[in-house]
Amino acid sequence: xxxxxxxxxxxxxxxxxxxxxxxxxxxxxxxxxxxxxxxxxxxxxxxxxxxxxxxxxxxxxxxxxxxxxxxxxxxxxxxxxxxxxxxxxxxxxxxxxxxxxxxxxxxxxxxxxxxxxxxxxxxxxxxxxxxxxxxxxxxxxxxxxxxxxxxxxxxxxxxxxxxxxxxxxxxxxxxxxxxxxx
Amino acid sequence: xxxxxxxxxxxxxxxxxxxxxxxxxxxxxxxxxxxxxxxxxxxxxxxxxxxxxxxxxxxxxxxxxxxxxxxxxxxxxxxxxxxx
Amino acid sequence: xxxxxxxxxxxxxxxxxxxxxxxxxxxxxxxxxxxxxxxxxxxxxxxxxxxxxxxxxxxxxxxxxxxxxxxxxxxxxxxxxxxxxxxxxxxxxxxxxxxxxxxxxxxxxxxxxxxxxxxxxxxxxxxxxxxxxxxxxxxxxxxxxxxxxxxxxxxxxxxxxxxxxxxxxxxxxxxxxxxxxxxxxxxxxxxxxxxxxxxxxxxxxxxxxxxxxxxxxxxxxxxxxxxxxxxxxxxxxxxxxxxxxxxxxxxxxxxxxxxxxxxxxxxxxxxxxxxxxxxxxxxxxxxxxxxxxxxxxxxxxxxxxxxxxxxxxxxxxxxxxxxxxxxxxxxxxxxxxxxxxxxxxxxxxxxxxxxxxxxxxxxxxxxxxxxxxxxxxxxxxxxxxxxxxxxxxxxxxxxxxxxxxxxxxxxxxxxxxxxxxxxxxxxxxxxxxxxxxxxxxxxxxxxxxxxxxxxxxxxxxxxxxxxxxxxxxxxxxxxxxxxxxxxxxxxxxxxxxxxxxxxxxxxxxxxxxxxxxxxxxxxxxxxxxxxxxxxxxxxxxxxxxxxxxxxxxxxxxxxxxxxxxxxxxxxxxxxxxxxxx
Numbered sequence: 001x002x003x004x005x006x007x008x009x010x011x012x013x014x015x016x017x018x019x020x021x022x023x024x025x026x027x028x029x030x031x032x033x034x035x036x037x038x039x040x041x042x043x044x045x046x047x048x049x050x051x052x053x054x055x056x057x058x059x060x061x062x063x064x065x066x067x068x069x070x071x072x073x074x075x076x077x078x079x080x081x082x083x084x085x086x087x088x089x090x091x092x093x094x095x096x097x098x099x100x101x102x103x104x105x106x107x108x109x110x111x112x113x114x115x116x117x118x119x120x121x122x123x124x125x126x127x128x129x130x131x132x133x134x135x136x137x138x139x140x141x142x143x144x145x146x147x148x149x150x151x152x153x154x155x156x157x158x159x160x161x162x163x164x165x166x167x168x169x170x171x172x173x174x175x176x177x178x179x180x181x182x
Numbered sequence: 183x184x185x186x187x188x189x190x191x192x193x194x195x196x197x198x199x200x201x202x203x204x205x206x207x208x209x210x211x212x213x214x215x216x217x218x219x220x221x222x223x224x225x226x227x228x229x230x231x232x233x234x235x236x237x238x239x240x241x242x243x244x245x246x247x248x249x250x251x252x253x254x255x256x257x258x259x260x261x262x263x264x265x266x
Numbered sequence: 267x268x269x270x271x272x273x274x275x276x277x278x279x280x281x282x283x284x285x286x287x288x289x290x291x292x293x294x295x296x297x298x299x300x301x302x303x304x305x306x307x308x309x310x311x312x313x314x315x316x317x318x319x320x321x322x323x324x325x326x327x328x329x330x331x332x333x334x335x336x337x338x339x340x341x342x343x344x345x346x347x348x349x350x351x352x353x354x355x356x357x358x359x360x361x362x363x364x365x366x367x368x369x370x371x372x373x374x375x376x377x378x379x380x381x382x383x384x385x386x387x388x389x390x391x392x393x394x395x396x397x398x399x400x401x402x403x404x405x406x407x408x409x410x411x412x413x414x415x416x417x418x419x420x421x422x423x424x425x426x427x428x429x430x431x432x433x434x435x436x437x438x439x440x441x442x443x444x445x446x447x448x449x450x451x452x453x454x455x456x457x458x459x460x461x462x463x464x465x466x467x468x469x470x471x472x473x474x475x476x477x478x479x480x481x482x483x484x485x486x487x488x489x490x491x492x493x494x495x496x497x498x499x500x501x502x503x504x505x506x507x508x509x510x511x512x513x514x515x516x517x518x519x520x521x522x523x524x525x526x527x528x529x530x531x532x533x534x535x536x537x538x539x540x541x542x543x544x545x546x547x548x549x550x551x552x553x554x555x556x557x558x559x560x561x562x563x564x565x566x567x568x569x570x571x572x573x574x575x576x577x578x579x580x581x582x583x584x585x586x587x588x589x590x591x592x593x594x595x596x597x598x599x600x601x602x603x604x605x606x607x608x609x610x611x612x613x614x615x616x617x618x619x620x621x622x623x624x625x626x627x628x629x630x631x632x633x634x635x636x637x638x639x640x641x642x643x644x645x646x647x648x649x650x651x652x653x654x655x656x657x658x659x660x661x662x663x664x665x666x667x668x669x670x671x672x673x674x675x676x677x678x679x680x681x682x683x684x685x686x687x688x689x690x691x692x693x694x695x696x697x698x699x700x701x702x703x704x705x706x707x708x709x710x711x712x713x714x715x716x717x718x719x720x721x722x723x724x725x726x727x728x729x730x731x732x733x734x735x736x737x738x739x740x741x742x743x744x745x746x747x748x749x750x751x752x753x754x755x756x757x758x759x760x761x762x763x764x765x766x767x768x769x770x771x772x773x774x775x776x777x778x779x780x781x782x783x784x785x786x787x788x789x790x791x792x793x794x795x796x797x798x799x800x801x802x803x804x805x806x807x808x809x810x811x812x813x814x815x816x817x818x819x820x821x822x823x824x825x826x827x828x829x830x831x832x833x834x835x836x837x838x839x840x841x842x843x844x845x846x847x
Contacts, residue, residue, distance in 0.1 A: 001528050001783050001784060001785050002779065002783055003526070003529065004232065004525075004526070004583075006231075006232055006233075006235065006236045006579075006583075007232075007526075007529070007576070007579050007580070007583070009236070010236070010239050010575070010576075010579045011575075011576065013239075013240075013243050014571070014572055014575035014576070015572070017243065017246065017247065017571075017575075018568045018569060018571055018572065020247070020250075021250065021568050021629060021632075021633065022564070022565055022568050024250070024251075024254050024633075025564060025633055025634050025635055025636070028254070028258075028259075028634075028635040028636070029557075029561075029634075029635060032259060032264075033266045034264055034265065034266065034635040034638075035265055035266055035557065036265075036550060036551070036557045036560050036634060036635065037265065037550075037551045037552065037553050038553070038555065038556045038557045038560075039553065039554050039555060039556050039812065039816070041553050043554070043816050043817055043823040044823060045822075045823050046821070046823070101266075110403065111401075111403050111404050111486075112401045112403075112404070112486060112490070114642050114711070116641075116642065116643075116709070116711065117262075117263070118709040118722055118724070119261070119262055119708070119709050119724070119725060120261060120262035120263045120264070121258065121261050121262065121263065121264040121265060121638035121639055122263055122264070122265055122638070123265075123551055123637075123638045123639075123641050123642070124265075124551045124553065125549075125551050125552045125553065126553075127486050127487050127490070127552060127553055127554060128403060128486050128821075129485065129486060129487065129554075129816075129817045129821055129823045130487055130552075130553040130554040130816075130817070131553060132553035133553070134265045135265065135266055136263045136264070136265060136266070137263060137264075137266060138263060139263075148722070149262075149722070150709075150719060150721050150722025150723075151721070152709075152711055152719060152722075153711075154641075154642035154643065154711035154712065154713065154714070155401075155642060155713065156320060156323075156397055156404070156713045156714075157404075158320075158395075158404070159316065159317035159320060159395070160317075161320070161713075161714060161715070162316055162319075162714045162715040162716040162717075165719040165720075165721045165722070166721060167721050167722065220521050220592045220593075220605060221521050221591045221592060222591070222592060222593045223591060223593070224591060225587060225590055225591055226778075227778045227779060230587055230590070230778060232525065232579075232582070232583035232586050232587070233597060234582075234586045234589075234596075234597055234598060234600050234601070235579060235582040235583040235586050237597055237598070238582055239578060239579055239582070242578070242622060246626055246629070249626055250626075250629065250630075253630055253636065254633070254636055257639065257707065258635070258636045258638075258639045261639055264638065265638060
């Protein structure tokens with residue numbers, strides 16, 4: 001069939017654009033190291049008792065990130081997203097030390113929620129039965145002030161959803177070592 | 183029958199453009215109703231070069247390319263902690 | 267050739283009925299939209315409570331993207347098939363049946379949603395505060411799901427009705443190419459059958475039994491995945507009728523001819539083949555789905571840009587042809603020779619222009635990792651208001667100015683009113699759409715009754731957050747005014763006010779490159795459907811198998827397979843227990 005030469009040229013440019021997009025995203029994964037949320041977090045029965053028995057949530061005694069044994073600067077935080085709070089996060093800000101790599105494990109016993117650190121690229125869905133596992137690097141701070149991020153649920157979860165939010169605080173080393181605000 | 187307008191192409195190649203056009207130019211050339219299409223000349227398949235279109239899509243291509251690069255490398259990769 | 271309403275009065279009646287349903291849904295959706303916007307931006311938040319906001323949002327979503335769009339599609343497609351094949355419906359009773367089913371289904375769902383506003387008495391348990399996506403374990407009244415299923419089955423019967431017309435036509439015209447409009451209808455409906463299968467399975471086999479109490483739980487990720495199996499291709503169900511308008515009607519309005527019939531066929535075949543195996547791009551940040559499946563969905567989605575890129579060229583070339591036939595010259599000044607005074611032309615062209623911009627935000631959405639930046643923020647809302655909300659909605663309104671005379675027999679009331687209406691919509695969406703995109707970049711979430719949180723402030727790159735709220739509200743006011751103008755115009759056009767001419771026959775010219783240049787294989791829809799099915803299987807079998815093995819059919823995480831199957835069959839086993847023993 002005949003296609004006008006200009007349209008053939010445009011067809012070629014379109015393919016170039018498409019391949020360019022795919023290439024950029026591949027670079028993001030391979031070069032910049034961006035990982036997508038996947039099934040690595042595993043599953044858990046969506047009930048409070050099962051969740052609290054699960055290792056990553058049982059070890060979360062308060063609002064402080066839990067150090068990973070044998071690894072320097074690596075921490076874990078187990079967050080339960082429920083109607084309509086993040087536990088921890090809402091009643092007490094989640095505390096992480098500066099210059100750390102933190103892996104969040106997030107699940108829900110009731111409905112689908114969102115977990116988004118506002119103004120960053122840490123953004124995931126929270127689905128009952130599934131554990132969302134995301135690893136984020138927090139930079140060293142400049143100065144002694146805590147850096148604060150907002151935490152928000154961005155998936156409708158019921159009447160009260162608009163109140164579901166919290167905070168994550170990055171603590172300077174001294175504040176972290178002295179126990180922060182337990 | 184409107185199916186004729188879709189199938190009037192069975193005649194000889196050169197006659198294609200005329201058959202379609204005769205049908206609506208003659209009925210509307212004198213009207214100033216909604217269906218008047220303001221046609222002053224006919225341009226057939228072989229005479230038409232969509233130069234304007236080519237220029238517009240090229241401009242679009244450049245805009246999209248630049249916006250994509252900006253969004254990905256500046257907005258996204260510069261947007262604070264990312265999942266690694 | 268006469269005017270459609272005179273040649274096919276029974277079919278024209280159905281078309282008018284479908285369009286009436288469509289525009290009633292648009293009115294309801296539009297009313298909800300302005301209530302929402304004023305509430306969320308804080309300019310008027312005492313009309314409804316925050317809890318009721320979600321009821322309003324459910325009604326807005328369902329009315330706009332299921333009812334308004336799809337009722338219009340069935341009316342428009344009925345005209346397209348009847349007119350291009352030149353034959354009446356094979357059995358008008360079936361045509362009436364599918365339309366009635368759609369109305370019944372829509373009504374059932376609408377009643378349950380409205381029940382969300384009433385907390386007292388017998389209606390207190392009747393609600394559907396689940397939004398248009400109805401993600402389990404959020405639960406709606408069973409009639410919500412039953413209504414949606416009925417509505418969709420109605421559309422399936424509509425497709426069957428049109429296939430019957432085509433089969434009958436083919437028997438009588440064995441050597442002819444299928445007319446372009448009918449080809450477009452058939453490929454669209456085939457895509458729809460494949461697409462709606464996902465949500466039909468979710469609703470019929472899981473959500474309805476669960477809402478009736480037959481199952482105790484569902485696998486939330488499974489039902490969500492089945493929804494998005496449908497949730498991406500549904501946007502092409504909205505778009506393909508609009509592409510039909512842009513390919514078939516817009517060149518004529520511009521004074522030209524379609525640049526290429528074969529290319530139009532290729533585009534529709536590409537949509538049939540590529541639309542469904544992309545749904546996981548709505549789940550880029552879902553746990554429980556491996557990155558490889560997401561990457562595959564991403565590449566499929568990027569290639570799905572191709573038919574839209576081709577459409578851009580073909581449609582603009584057709585418009586340029588019209589401009590030059592109208593005397594336009596030069597590299598760009600031909601644009602001024604176009605009939606900008608015609609609301610049907612201007613509306614559709616502006617809709618197409620906005621689609622080009624909105625397409626970019628779609629490219630970003632498709633960009634897997636970059637989804638972290640925009641997922642569930644107001645950026646996504648800006649994107650779909652510019653696509654379905656403008657490319658589709660504005661084209662529908664604009665096309666109505668051309669279409670109404672054909673199905674009623676009377677010219678529209680006023681060109682100028684129509685022009686004001688379409689311009690106002692475009693301007694409103696420019697304000698609202700751009701502000702929503704920027705707000706999304708600042709991290710403002712979607713789907714919330716109040717985006718202000720005590721725990722944090724937003725920092726925005728391009729402008730203050732207050733200014734964004736204002737622009738969104740301003741845009742919404744423009745859009746609502748535009749809707750009021752549209753409805754006023756429809757009402758005025760339906761009465762015999764003033765001297766208006768009877769509609770004159772308005773034929774569509776032949777394309778510059780006609781169907782005889784299209785390879786016959788393009789019309790082999792069985793082949794293309796098979797390719798589509800293979801791609802769907804390749805993209806979806808593994809992730810769904812993984813979701814089911816992780817969490818069971820009904821959400822028993824960690825239970826072994828035999829127990830899961832027993833759970834699935836337990837309603838049957840339990841009731842039969844007394845007899846079988």
